[in-house]
Amino acid sequence: MTSPLLPKASEDQEALLLNRxxxxxxxxxxxxxxxxxxxxxxxxxxxxxPLFPQWHLPLKLMAILMALTFLYTFMRDVxxxxxxxxxxxxxxxxxxxxxxxxxxxxISLLALVYLPGLLAALLQLHRxxxxxxxxxxxxxxxxxxxxxxxxxFFLAALHAIYSLCYxxxxxYRYKLLNxxxxxVQQNQEDSWVADDVWRMEIYVSLGIMGLGxxxxxxxxxxxxxxxxxxxxxxxxxQRTLGYAALVLCTAHALVYGWRKWVxxxxxxxxxxxxxxxASLLPATVLLVKAVLLLPCLDxxxxxxxxxxxxxxxxxxxxxxxKDSL
Amino acid sequence: MTSPLLPKASEDQEALLLNRxxxxxxxxxxxxxxxxxxxxxxxxxxxxxPLFPQWHLPLKLMAILMALTFLYTFMRDVxxxxxxxxxxxxxxxxxxxxxxxxxxxxISLLALVYLPGLLAALLQLHRxxxxxxxxxxxxxxxxxxxxxxxxxFFLAALHAIYSLCYxxxxxYRYKLLNxxxxxVQQNQEDSWVADDVWRMEIYVSLGIMGLGxxxxxxxxxxxxxxxxxxxxxxxxxQRTLGYAALVLCTAHALVYGWRKWVxxxxxxxxxxxxxxxASLLPATVLLVKAVLLLPCLDxxxxxxxxxxxxxxxxxxxxxxxKDSL
Amino acid sequence: MTSPLLPKASEDQEALLLNRxxxxxxxxxxxxxxxxxxxxxxxxxxxxxPLFPQWHLPLKLMAILMALTFLYTFMRDVxxxxxxxxxxxxxxxxxxxxxxxxxxxxISLLALVYLPGLLAALLQLHRxxxxxxxxxxxxxxxxxxxxxxxxxFFLAALHAIYSLCYxxxxxYRYKLLNxxxxxVQQNQEDSWVADDVWRMEIYVSLGIMGLGxxxxxxxxxxxxxxxxxxxxxxxxxQRTLGYAALVLCTAHALVYGWRKWVxxxxxxxxxxxxxxxASLLPATVLLVKAVLLLPCLDxxxxxxxxxxxxxxxxxxxxxxxKDSL
Numbered sequence: 024m025t026s027p028l029l030p031k032a033s034e035d036q037e038a039l040l041l042n043r044x045x046x047x048x049x050x051x052x053x054x055x056x057x058x059x060x061x062x063x064x065x066x067x068x069x070x071x072x073p074l075f076p077q078w079h080l081p082l083k084l085m086a087i088l089m090a091l092t093f094l095y096t097f098m099r100d101v102x103x104x105x106x107x108x109x110x111x112x113x114x115x116x117x118x119x120x121x122x123x124x125x126x127x128x129x130i131s132l133l134a135l136v137y138l139p140g141l142l143a144a145l146l147q148l149h150r151x152x153x154x155x156x157x158x159x160x161x162x163x164x165x166x167x168x169x170x171x172x173x174x175x176f177f178l179a180a181l182h183a184i185y186s187l188c189y190x191x192x193x194x195y196r197y198k199l200l201n202x203x204x205x206x207v208q209q210n211q212e213d214s215w216v217a218d219d220v221w222r223m224e225i226y227v228s229l230g231i232m233g234l235g236x237x238x239x240x241x242x243x244x245x246x247x248x249x250x251x252x253x254x255x256x257x258x259x260x261q262r263t264l265g266y267a268a269l270v271l272c273t274a275h276a277l278v279y280g281w282r283k284w285v286x287x288x289x290x291x292x293x294x295x296x297x298x299x300x301a302s303l304l305p306a307t308v309l310l311v312k313a314v315l316l317l318p319c320l321d322x323x324x325x326x327x328x329x330x331x332x333x334x335x336x337x338x339x340x341x342x343x344x345k346d347s348l
Numbered sequence: 349m350t351s352p353l354l355p356k357a358s359e360d361q362e363a364l365l366l367n368r369x370x371x372x373x374x375x376x377x378x379x380x381x382x383x384x385x386x387x388x389x390x391x392x393x394x395x396x397x398p399l400f401p402q403w404h405l406p407l408k409l410m411a412i413l414m415a416l417t418f419l420y421t422f423m424r425d426v427x428x429x430x431x432x433x434x435x436x437x438x439x440x441x442x443x444x445x446x447x448x449x450x451x452x453x454x455i456s457l458l459a460l461v462y463l464p465g466l467l468a469a470l471l472q473l474h475r476x477x478x479x480x481x482x483x484x485x486x487x488x489x490x491x492x493x494x495x496x497x498x499x500x501f502f503l504a505a506l507h508a509i510y511s512l513c514y515x516x517x518x519x520y521r522y523k524l525l526n527x528x529x530x531x532v533q534q535n536q537e538d539s540w541v542a543d544d545v546w547r548m549e550i551y552v553s554l555g556i557m558g559l560g561x562x563x564x565x566x567x568x569x570x571x572x573x574x575x576x577x578x579x580x581x582x583x584x585x586q587r588t589l590g591y592a593a594l595v596l597c598t599a600h601a602l603v604y605g606w607r608k609w610v611x612x613x614x615x616x617x618x619x620x621x622x623x624x625x626a627s628l629l630p631a632t633v634l635l636v637k638a639v640l641l642l643p644c645l646d647x648x649x650x651x652x653x654x655x656x657x658x659x660x661x662x663x664x665x666x667x668x669x670k671d672s673l
Numbered sequence: 674m675t676s677p678l679l680p681k682a683s684e685d686q687e688a689l690l691l692n693r694x695x696x697x698x699x700x701x702x703x704x705x706x707x708x709x710x711x712x713x714x715x716x717x718x719x720x721x722x723p724l725f726p727q728w729h730l731p732l733k734l735m736a737i738l739m740a741l742t743f744l745y746t747f748m749r750d751v752x753x754x755x756x757x758x759x760x761x762x763x764x765x766x767x768x769x770x771x772x773x774x775x776x777x778x779x780i781s782l783l784a785l786v787y788l789p790g791l792l793a794a795l796l797q798l799h800r801x802x803x804x805x806x807x808x809x810x811x812x813x814x815x816x817x818x819x820x821x822x823x824x825x826f827f828l829a830a831l832h833a834i835y836s837l838c839y840x841x842x843x844x845y846r847y848k849l850l851n852x853x854x855x856x857v858q859q860n861q862e863d864s865w866v867a868d869d870v871w872r873m874e875i876y877v878s879l880g881i882m883g884l885g886x887x888x889x890x891x892x893x894x895x896x897x898x899x900x901x902x903x904x905x906x907x908x909x910x911q912r913t914l915g916y917a918a919l920v921l922c923t924a925h926a927l928v929y930g931w932r933k934w935v936x937x938x939x940x941x942x943x944x945x946x947x948x949x950x951a952s953l954l955p956a957t958v959l960l961v962k963a964v965l966l967l968p969c970l971d972x973x974x975x976x977x978x979x980x981x982x983x984x985x986x987x988x989x990x991x992x993x994x995k996d997s998l
Contacts, residue, residue: 072578072579072580072581073578073580073581074580074581074584075581075584114542114545114546114549115549116549117549117550117552117553118549118552118553121553177560177564180560180563181556181557181560183834184508184512184556184559185553185556186838186841187512187834187837187838187841188511188512188552188556189841190515190840190841190845191511191512191514191515191548191552192545192548192549192552193541193544193545193547193548193549194545194548194549195515196524196527197538197539197540197541197545199524199528199846199849199850200524200527200528200531200539201531201537201538201539201540202846202850203528203531203532203849203850203853203854204528204531204532204536204537204539206850206851206853206854207532207853207854207857211854212851212854213847213851214847214850214851214854215847215851216843216847217764219843220764220842220843220844220847221764222843223841223842223843223844224764224765224766224767224768224842224843224844225767227767227768227838227841227842228767228768228771228835231831231834231835231838232831234834235827235830235831239827245570245572245573245895245897246572246573246575246576246897247570247571247572247895247896247897247900248895248896250572250896251896253722253723254722255722255723255724256722256723256724256725259724259725397903397904397905397906398903398905398906399905399906399909400906400909439867439870439871439874440874441874442874442875442877442878443874443877443878446878502885502889505885505888506881506882506885509833509837509881509884510878510881512837513836513837513877513881515840516836516837516839516840516873516877517870517873517874517877518866518869518870518872518873518874519870519873519874520840521849521852522863522864522865522866522870524849524853525849525852525853525856525864526856526862526863526864526865528853528856528857529853529856529857529861529862529864532857570895570897570898571897571898571900571901572895572896572897575897
């Protein structure tokens with residue numbers, strides 16, 4: 024084989040497997056779409072290799088969140104009209120219900136990316152020292168942030184495509200035609216609702232900007248990119264860009280809600296509209312972050328992180344042992 | 349120049365060219381938009397370097413497929429109405445015809461990614477051994493899968509953007525307005541067609557999910573990503589995700605077709621609608637895959653790939669020689 | 674911590690910081706979403722590290738361009754109707770004005786990627802030698818091209834999403850309904866405007882293709898990808914693909930303009946429509962490039978770049994010193 028793209032000689036591949044470090048450049052040369060078992064040496068025991076260990080927990084979390092949000096939306100948007108007015112809106116499941124599940128899960132995951140950092144900061148403030156390790160669950164959570172963030176971006180991107188395809192659908196076309204018919208029947212010359220227009224222009228714009236920032240964050244998490252960044256650039260990306268994205272996405276959700284907060288008709292079966300539940304977690308995260316940015320707390324945290332310790336005996340260890348039980 | 353982004357000293361660059369391995373980190377530092385000839389040392393004889401050797405064949409294949417599908421769609425969607433009803437639909441060429449060509453080519457390329465693996469498996473089953481190399485054309489085909497897959501994703505992404513821009517176009521707006529006018533004239537209160545609505549909601553949703561999986565596959569084929577994957581993760585990505593994407597895209601095409609299969613009006617000039625031809629190849633691939641997953645065949649293939657050989661004398665060599673003639 | 678994704682031991686990280694070369698593989702393993710200060714060793718003095726030095730100038734340039742184009746569009750599309758007809762179109766700011774600012778800035782940045790190369794070529798032709806360094810500002814400009822190109826792509830992608838969301842907006846829906854109402858009132862059976870239809874089908878299609886090419890260029894600028902390319906492939910990408918993208922985007926802008934050139938109603942307050950100003954720079958760049966491709970100039974440039982020098986004494990140095998003052 025002349026093609027550098029597929030290392031044929033299986034000893035190459037075994038060598039590669041036995042000693043990755045020596046052949047760093049071989050690995051990417053493998054075909055990346057469709058690889059059959061017989062294409063790699065028998066010495067490879069796939070069963071013994073880990074399968075995305077860092078992704079198990081984040082994916083489980085995502086699956087659970089998606090299931091819950093799906094059921095909640097299905098119950099409110101499809102089941103309720105069917106039961107109460109026996110109106111069959113089941114056609115909403117593939118796109119409309121999906122597209123409430125996706126953003127809800129996405130923004131929740133994004134909030135879960137920034138929550139552990141805040142908890143750690145609070146813990147440090149409480150302990151008054153940085154020289155005591157964090158409880159195990161917090162460690163594990165922190166090690167999951169990259170995966171959570173990438174999943175959040177993936178779902179957000181899907182949410183964008185789903186939203187963009189709305190006007191393309193037959194259902195939307197038929198609705199438009201019927202609205203036009205009604206407008207003519209009611210001889211209503213102008214159907215413009217300034218309030219509605221403003222709401223949508225703003226939340227769509229916010230959503231697109233939020234997606235743009237998330238895309239930058241996702242790109243910066245590519246090994247070859249983060250390789251080229253230094254620590255300060257790296258931290259700046261996550262801190263500044265990350266929180267900016269969270270702010271934009273939360274604003275996107277809140278403006279989407281507009282004044283549904285107070286309109287009773289949105290509380291079908293006494294359940295709040297999904298955007299309220301969706302924006303609770305990110306709003307809390309942003310609030311706590313804002314509190315931590317208060318000069319007094321910020322200064323103290325800075326001292327602690329520069330190695331300063333509070334006079335009282337460091338009880339970090341004990342705390343950790345207790346916590347990690 | 350202090351900027352690390354553009355290595356000025358040309359000896360650096362010559363060194364880099366003479367010995368890539370020693371300076372793995374220099375290369376990415378070059379500007380990546382617009383590079384003029386005088387910016388690299390005279391020792392570089394561009395003419396002697398290969399220009400994307402692994403991409404020639406896949407790109408040719410793509411070009412041929414696109415030309416054929418374009419002509420077929422042009423003939424059916426533009427020429428036929430012009431000839432038979434002298435209706436001039438030439439405005440359809442830039443977007444509507446393009447957007448039948450793109451998905452058709454994309455799904456065909458995607459099917460061609462998975463076909464060679466199946467052929468190889470069938471060959472192994474037939475030979476009853478894995479200790480005999482594959483015919484040359486199959487080797488070459490297998491080494492092309494990554495390129496085919498990436499091209500399929502690229503065209504699928506373009507197809508998505510083209511589809512999303514449908515309702516934005518003037519042509520769609522004018523059609524909508526005329527439909528609204530007719531609906532009023534015919535005093536038809538509701539133009540809802542449940543069947544049509546369901547069809548579109550489902551195939552759009554399937555398409556978006558398929559695109560999402562293809563995006564994951566494409567990302568996993570970035571050198572720096574596939575570098576970080578181990579063999580099992582790598583294989584799982586291509587096998588599971590890859591076939592899942594193919595299933596979703598094929599379903600996308602079939603649901604798009606819905607029941608046009610049986611509606612004679614879609615067989616203009618006795619030619620079948622394009623989605624039928626488009627889904628033939630992927631459907632066949634999935635069918636063969638399903639057959640190979642039958643317990644009996646699957647077990648036998650497993651044995652062979654663990655090194656088992658069928659009792660009859662290994663005729664692999666002969667076969668290969670014959671095949672590769 | 675078993676997870677390879679987060680190096681816990683801080684000495685690892687310090688080692689990594691002190692000697693990046695030795696641990697090339699550690700860096701990408703860090704979490705890439707949300708990194709708190711206490712997560713890296715105290716030996717890291719963030720303040721001493723540079724923060725995206727190569728991006729400062731391009732970002733400033735982008736900010737200035739966006740501000741100017743935003744003001745210009747705001748003045749023409751929002752202020753003018755408000756002042757002259759006291760029509761309040763402020764709802765246009767979040768999306769419609771934004772989406773004139775984005776493409777304008779994007780295409781200007783893209784043109785600025787290719788301009789310095791042309792200036793350098795002209796300078797070489799004028800000096801008749803390649804053995805004299807370029808003025809400092811040109812050097813600096815050339816070292817910015819990658820950043821300029823990536824920013825252009827980022828803004829172009831945002832522009833695409835903004836455009837795709839047009840028909841989704843309430844404002845568009847209400848406009849459609851009102852148009853439908855008017856069409857019925859005027860009893861106008863067909864509102865089809867062939868000219869308008871053609872214009873939109875063509876410029877949308879051109880825009881999508883341009884975006885596709887820009888995406889390929891952006892991907893090819895990922896370190897791990899450009900790593901795998903040889904010089905010829907690299908140059909081909911930027912030259913051929915890059916200029917093809919610029920041609921497509923300029924055509925996209927010109928077809929968008931269609932015949933607004935000559936329609937006085939588009940010259941509100943005696944200002945030309947933005948697409949004219951937007952396409953001036955890229956059109957100039959393409960024109961100069963076309964001139965440089967004329968056989969006579971192209972041959973001479975080729976000679977110079979192969980080391981040929983014009984008979985007159987090389988005055989490069991002097992020139993540079995003068996220029997770089």
